[in-house]
Amino acid sequence: MSERLSPKKRLLLAAAASVLLIVLAALLAPLSAEWRAYARGLEFAVLAGLSILVVASLVALPLGTLAASGPRSFDTALRFVCDLVSCLPTVFVATVLWAWSSRIVGFVCAIGVLRGLEQAWLLRCEIVRLDAEDAESVQRGLGRTPLRVFLRQHLPAALGPLFVSASFSVAWLSALDAALTQAGLRPVGALPTWGLPLGAAHASPLPALLAAGSVVLITVALHALFRPPAGAEVPGRTP
Numbered sequence: 001m002s003e004r005l006s007p008k009k010r011l012l013l014a015a016a017a018s019v020l021l022i023v024l025a026a027l028l029a030p031l032s033a034e035w036r037a038y039a040r041g042l043e044f045a046v047l048a049g050l051s052i053l054v055v056a057s058l059v060a061l062p063l064g065t066l067a068a069s070g071p072r073s074f075d076t077a078l079r080f081v082c083d084l085v086s087c088l089p090t091v092f093v094a095t096v097l098w099a100w101s102s103r104i105v106g107f108v109c110a111i112g113v114l115r116g117l118e119q120a121w122l123l124r125c126e127i128v129r130l131d132a133e134d135a136e137s138v139q140r141g142l143g144r145t146p147l148r149v150f151l152r153q154h155l156p157a158a159l160g161p162l163f164v165s166a167s168f169s170v171a172w173l174s175a176l177d178a179a180l181t182q183a184g185l186r187p188v189g190a191l192p193t194w195g196l197p198l199g200a201a202h203a204s205p206l207p208a209l210l211a212a213g214s215v216v217l218i219t220v221a222l223h224a225l226f227r228p229p230a231g232a233e234v235p236g237r238t239p
Helices: 007-028 033-069 072-087 090-100 104-134 135-140 147-164 169-182 194-201 204-228
Strands: none
Touching: 007 033, 007 204, 033 072, 033 104, 033 147, 033 169, 033 194, 033 204, 072 104, 090 104, 090 169, 104 147, 104 169, 169 194, 169 204, 194 204
């Protein structure tokens, strides 16, 4: 297998992808209204994706940590909330949140909280898995680790899957936006996003193809940026 990219190369890859998309949008925007919508959609996808990433991280880190290492009652409460949210179709939840939010900022933050609950449960499961594989933790029993040991050993190793999940934030948002547009649930007067070329019919398929390709490029760049380091060790495992 080839060696993983260094952090510097990952950052350069993400920056190169961003510059490429910005230059491409600036060149295409003056050509037609559809290309202007693509440029506005790029702006929304990047800003909203980063906002969802930040909000989801602020929600997932404390909730997932407390559920895995805190009281059993908190673990049960998070399980109940995640089961309740997963019972509802994501498109339905997004429609309700978009109709409830008077501003796009509120909608993006609400979607970030929804995404954060999913990632909190993912983080909790990964921490519990690492805790079960740790020989010292098994001897302690009950699957609970002292906070100091947990913060130094288990949390850094458990962040890998969370980062990988976070790299799909823009793709997840674009797919959700396209589904809302396709279903006719997009609010009137909403900002132009990539949901319009991806979810609505147009005379030319080029904006939709470029939007889909841009989503793939952003996702690959974010995945390369957030990929766990090559030398990351897992607690309880001998190298």
